[in-house]
Amino acid sequence: MSRTVPLMLELSAADPRPIVKQICDGVRRLIATGELPVGAQLPSVRGLAQQLTINPNTVAKAYGELSSEGWLDSRQGLGLFVAEPRQRYSEAERERRLGLAVQGFAAEVVGLGYPLEVVLDRVGEALAPCLERRSA
Template sequence: MFELDMRSRKPIYEQLVDKMKELIMNELLKTDEQLPSVRQLATELSINPNTIQKAYRELETQGFIYSVKGKGSFVNPNQKAIDKEKIVEMKKELEKLILEALYLGIPAQELISLIQDLDASKGGA
């Protein structure tokens, strides 16, 4: 499914959360698609099942997945309708990062180009 960097300073569960979010946002994992079981993924990635469980809990908290008792975890069908609060929160975080980048001397046009490149690579206008 994907690889994790065991030498990274970023905790494994955070790497897992980021990878799963990326797969969901790029629609490689489809709406209502069942995710691998905790044990299955732990075996596949050779990591502790508790780490997988922690990542799944975080994904559920963020609204990317939902779980059905006795059935497993699934991709949340309504990702397009994420809470407006999350969008506002994301904009605030972006604003902080942009201000920091500008403070560090990254030209505004370079940031704009980066956004346009990312948008183009995702199939945007």
């Protein structure tokens, strides 16, 4: 039986995203970078809520969203585990989500005044660990 892997998530009240979204995004990132390997057991709802000092319903909602998206597998009586990678969205949905993400990112970054090369370098640095894991 696998051991529960602690989740090193940072939540911020200053972040405009809801706490549920921060948890989901953090878990997705940990899975994408390989910090949470396939088969790793996540903390219980109550355990993570206690660790993050938030309401257990918030963690349950985030875990439910991640499970419905295929990031996590629920095993009756055992808990939640990182799921095997698979195609989570249709091609049209993937394209739609990419477009929304790029538009949102561009809207946030354009006002910062960085040259395009600097922005692209930073994006490449942020994505490299995730993309290297996918091709390995």
